[in-house]
Amino acid sequence: SAAATAALPPTATHCPYCALQCGMRLTPVLTGDGEVGVEVTGRAEFPVNQGALCGKGQSAATLLSSRVRLTGPLVRDTTTGRLEPAGWEEALDAVATGLARARAAHGTDACGVFGGGGLTNEKAYALGKFARIVLGTSQIDYNGRFCMGSAAAAGQRSFGLDRGLPFPLADVARTDCVILVGSNLAETMPPALRYLTELKANGGKLIVIDPRRTRTAEQADLHLAPRPGTDLALALGMLHLVVAQGRVDEAYVRERTSGWEETRAGVMAHWPEYVERVTGVPVPRLRAAVDLFTDAEHAMVLTARGPEQQSKGTDTVGAWINLALATGRPGRPLSGYGCLTGQGNGQGGREHGQKADQLPGYRKLTDPAARAHVAGVWGVDPDSLPGPGRSAYELLDALGGDVRALLLMGSNPVVSAPRAAHVEDRLRSLDFLAVADVVLSDTAELADVVLPVTQWAEETGTVTNLEGRVLLRRRAIDPPQGVRSDLEVLRELTARLAPDLEKKFPADPEEVFDELRRASAGGPADYSGISYGRLAAEDGVFWPCPAENTVSGHNTQNGRNTQDGQDGQDGQDGQNGRRGENTDSVLDGEDSAPDAPPTDEPSADAPTPEPVPGPAEDGLAGTPRLFLDRFATPDGRARFVPVTHRPAAEEPDAAYPVHLTTGRVVAQYQSGAQTRRVDELNKAAPGPFVELHPRLAARIGVAEGEDVAVVSRRGRAVAPARVTGNIRPDTVFMPFHWPGAGRANALTNPALDPTSRMPEFKVCAVRVERAAEQ
Numbered sequence: 001s002a003a004a005t006a007a008l009p010p011t012a013t014h015c016p017y018c019a020l021q022c023g024m025r026l027t028p029v030l031t032g033d034g035e036v037g038v039e040v041t042g043r044a045e046f047p048v049n050q051g052a053l054c055g056k057g058q059s060a061a062t063l064l065s066s067r068v069r070l071t072g073p074l075v076r077d078t079t080t081g082r083l084e085p086a087g088w089e090e091a092l093d094a095v096a097t098g099l100a101r102a103r104a105a106h107g108t109d110a111c112g113v114f115g116g117g118g119l120t121n122e123k124a125y126a127l128g129k130f131a132r133i134v135l136g137t138s139q140i141d142y143n144g145r146f147c148m149g150s151a152a153a154a155g156q157r158s159f160g161l162d163r164g165l166p167f168p169l170a171d172v173a174r175t176d177c178v179i180l181v182g183s184n185l186a187e188t189m190p191p192a193l194r195y196l197t198e199l200k201a202n203g204g205k206l207i208v209i210d211p212r213r214t215r216t217a218e219q220a221d222l223h224l225a226p227r228p229g230t231d232l233a234l235a236l237g238m239l240h241l242v243v244a245q246g247r248v249d250e251a252y253v254r255e256r257t258s259g260w261e262e263t264r265a266g267v268m269a270h271w272p273e274y275v276e277r278v279t280g281v282p283v284p285r286l287r288a289a290v291d292l293f294t295d296a297e298h299a300m301v302l303t304a305r306g307p308e309q310q311s312k313g314t315d316t317v318g319a320w321i322n323l324a325l326a327t328g329r330p331g332r333p334l335s336g337y338g339c340l341t342g343q344g345n346g347q348g349g350r351e352h353g354q355k356a357d358q359l360p361g362y363r364k365l366t367d368p369a370a371r372a373h374v375a376g377v378w379g380v381d382p383d384s385l386p387g388p389g390r391s392a393y394e395l396l397d398a399l400g401g402d403v404r405a406l407l408l409m410g411s412n413p414v415v416s417a418p419r420a421a422h423v424e425d426r427l428r429s430l431d432f433l434a435v436a437d438v439v440l441s442d443t444a445e446l447a448d449v450v451l452p453v454t455q456w457a458e459e460t461g462t463v464t465n466l467e468g469r470v471l472l473r474r475r476a477i478d479p480p481q482g483v484r485s486d487l488e489v490l491r492e493l494t495a496r497l498a499p500d501l502e503k504k505f506p507a508d509p510e511e512v513f514d515e516l517r518r519a520s521a522g523g524p525a526d527y528s529g530i531s532y533g534r535l536a537a538e539d540g541v542f543w544p545c546p547a548e549n550t551v552s553g554h555n556t557q558n559g560r561n562t563q564d565g566q567d568g569q570d571g572q573d574g575q576n577g578r579r580g581e582n583t584d585s586v587l588d589g590e591d592s593a594p595d596a597p598p599t600d601e602p603s604a605d606a607p608t609p610e611p612v613p614g615p616a617e618d619g620l621a622g623t624p625r626l627f628l629d630r631f632a633t634p635d636g637r638a639r640f641v642p643v644t645h646r647p648a649a650e651e652p653d654a655a656y657p658v659h660l661t662t663g664r665v666v667a668q669y670q671s672g673a674q675t676r677r678v679d680e681l682n683k684a685a686p687g688p689f690v691e692l693h694p695r696l697a698a699r700i701g702v703a704e705g706e707d708v709a710v711v712s713r714r715g716r717a718v719a720p721a722r723v724t725g726n727i728r729p730d731t732v733f734m735p736f737h738w739p740g741a742g743r744a745n746a747l748t749n750p751a752l753d754p755t756s757r758m759p760e761f762k763v764c765a766v767r768v769e770r771a772a773e774q
């Protein structure tokens with residue numbers, strides 16, 4: 001009964017949204033109308049968030065009982081053209097028929113599969129397996145390609161392994177200097193801001209690189225605001241100064257890296273004055289950043305979507321890694337390079353086979369040994385596995401061409417893909433589209449069949465947070481009648497399309513996870529020593545974890561290099577006056593930067609040294625810190641990769657004279673499919689806006705709140721103006737969470753990074769006008 005369900009004990013689990021995966025407790029309660037609801041509270045004992053939740057997490061239960069959630073399948077009526085309620089058998093039969101028809105008429109690659117970085121590890125694993133052994137298609141990729149693919153590719157290239165943060169987030173608070181590149185933690189994952197606050201309270205310095213003075217940048221000791229798309233040049237300029245000032249850690253470079261000479265030679269061409277011309281960041285501020293970073297005993301560089309979502313994203317992240325390597329940071333305690341992954345399972349979602357070129361365990365699809373191993377676990381012939389397919393945008397662009405039918409799970413590309421109106425047209429041109437989701441998303445509205453699936457609190461599964469910590473999300477309440485789990489959907493579709501394979505698709509998540517463990521064994525992302533029992537007992541285990549008793553192990557990777565790297569696709573002089581710079585002028589406002597803050601002068605107090613954690617000191621389960629002994633490259637050395645600055649794929653010109661950059665606001669999540677349906681979040685962030693500098697606003701004659709039209713070569717978006725001195729006068733910003741007239745991704749450029757195949761969301765050229773003039 002409802003009363004009995006509501007009397008169930010609280011369940012310890014994790015948030016359904018971002019990659020921080022805050023610990024929360026769900027307590028079943030009886031609502032006013034006699035239904036069972038859930039009360040959410042932060043879990044103080046989970047070390048990452050220590051009880052703190054942002055507004056999204058606090059309101060996460062709303063959608064569980066929302067009237068807008070789907071509780072029965074929908075099938076498009078061919079007569080009326082409308083989506084109509086249908087039974088599960090009818091809906092599953094229709095999906096199987098749609099996929100089978102495309103395959104029969106056009107071949108196996110006519111079926112596409114599109115996944116998401118919010119799917120649990122089990123679902124991502126099962127989806128990749130379904131695509132390859134049931135459909136036999138190579139055409140599978142996922143929206144994580146839009147998220148952090150460039151950092152993954154750069155990490156693989158330099159370290160031989162990609163794990164977002166190769167150290168626990170707690171280390172950020174204990175280091176001495178952090179360079180935060182293109183991340184707005186204060187809006188994207190607010191509970192993580194405390195690590196930066198603690199860093200500063202401990203005497204550490206924070207440098208933020210961002211074209212906007214965001215709420216995160218306001219916390220910085222030094223904020224550099226480069227032109228969008230020029231942070232690669234900024235990193236090269238800083239490395240030039242490191243070399244010129246003799247601040248290279250020569251012993252580290254000699255003993256732990258390769259390729260330095262070639263990189264050094266390239267860097268020396270990037271004179272600070274040249275870098276100032278390219279980036280707009282004055283040389284004294286560049287020097288200040290170098291001084292802060294090199295004076296610090298321990299220091300780290302953290303990147304997020306800013307440097308990654310560029311058509312040169314892999315090289316941009318590579319430039320920041322080179323700076324970290326030259327100063328001897330990666331693989332040392334409280335130091336290094338890390339990527340702040342965004343989506344809830346952005347890390348695990350990129351490890352278990354839903355990527356176009358990947359097998360579970362972060363193995364390469366083209367590696368014969370990996371194919372043999374995974375095919376053995378799946379009980380199929382390795383030669384039957386297809387090869388690599390198209391990357392996410394390329395797959396979406398091919399819809400209606402040689403890809404005729406698509407199964408989509410956990411993604412909403414109508415809002416989140418670049419050049420979104422074109423992607424919407426491609427989706428409409430399909431012979432058949434099936435979408436599995438919890439709500440009728442903007443993409444589901446276009447589908448022939450919509451399958452309603454269970455939500456986070458109604459199912460058990462694992463996710464891997466931005467630290468590489470594998471976590472157990474537990475089922476807290478029963479799902480409503482009429483919905484099924486994604487795993488059940490895949491099993492039922494297999495029963496219809498390849499009955500002899502049905503038993504290979506269990507619907508029990510623990511059974512799927514145990515198979516995933518075997519499939520990942522020996523791979524770069526080795527989960528074989530992680531079990532549900534262990535996750536429940538230890539509240540998270542860091543991979544790699546090849547043995548059930550791995551506690552705070554070192555990662556040595558045994559010189560293997562079998563990981564998928566998307567190859568071919570994924571100062572403070574004021575502190576000591578050392579160089580006699582004038583600190584005041586160093587910290588003066590930049591010519592074309594956002595208005596300078598009243599005080600960003602650093603404290604002259606030296607940080608108090610803290611004990612450095614050893615590999616076993618904090619008793620974390622699995623492998624919390626990577627690379628302490630060696631990197632995961634064949635020779636155990638980190639690789640410098642020479643990179644050079646190049647313009648964005650689209651730079652401002654006479655017709656489109658302004659940069660557009662896009663991003664997030666605190667009350668919405670990704671495409672907004674879930675958060676736009678939560679009243680309190682909608683109240684806090686009701687719609688899109690265009691952030692622009694007062695000088696630009698005056699030039700086009702718009703005042704605060706008036707509608708502005710932003711026009712690119714791909715489309716037009718209209719939203720109210722937010723006039724602020726916190727953005728460069730040559731740049732406008734739009735959040736991308738909304739469809740309709742204010743859809744920011746109608747404007748963005750799908751130019752792809754040649755290595756990661758990540759689109760250039762972060763910079764394109766636009767013109768900005770009063771909407772009334774259109």
Ligand code: SF4
Nearest residue numbers: 015017018022054057
């Ligand atoms: Fe959820 Fe992320 Fe907010 Fe934490 S910061 S409550 S994980 S959305």
